[in-house]
Amino acid sequence: MAADEPEDLNCRNASRLLSLACERPLNAEELRALKHHLDECLMCTNFEQQLNFLHKASRVFRTG
């Protein structure tokens, strides 16, 4: 699932990569494009932190 705009990710594609990173390691190009986007986008940075939180909360949810 390569990004459509490797040079200039928009939030739609950046969020897709952030979610994809939970499933498989991103390749170098994906990582570079994502980092470039996150450096400038607070909204997607928030989204990244929320994904981490969802992951953690789900595990806590399991153990009760």
Place this chain on the structure above:
Amino acid sequence: MPRASATDPRFAEIESHRPYLVRYALAQLRDGELAEEAVQEALVAALESIDGFDKRSTLRTWLTSILRFKVIDLQRRLVADRARTQYDEATVGAEHEAWLDEMFDDTGHWRSPPQAWNDPEAALEQSRFWEVFERCLGRLSSTGGRVFFKREVLGEETDVICRDEGITQSNCWVMLHRARIALRMCLEQSWFGTEAPRGR
């Protein structure tokens, strides 16, 4: 639905785990009625054998282990039906893009931008948060909720989930992505949005 002896003082404590157990059963059985049936049988069995519960495990872990056996019983009935579930790759993909069109504008920007959440760790300690979390999980689509539950709550590997669900890997990723966006939005609206500072 009949409830196990409601006069037992331990009933309420056991009963409080029902939503989690239903989700667990649903993740395995993929059928709401069967899941309820498995949980009901498990809770009745739990009440009958509560004296055998030793405190070395949490109540939830103990209940889950009982439920697991009930689920295996019911799964035998489902084996014949497994192959019937088929998802059309193109249909799922197109439907997902249409859903994302509602989340992002024409330039690919968030229509409802994720905010900075205030001290999310603290939420994990609050029982009211878990009610909200449960409710938000319940609002996911049945397939999406099930895939998310298997992936994030049960920690199953994605390729195992895809195989069990009979869906392609890319459809699996699509469903997880959508579930995460929907869940984060629900939590922001129902919990964090009411107290979090508006970071933008």
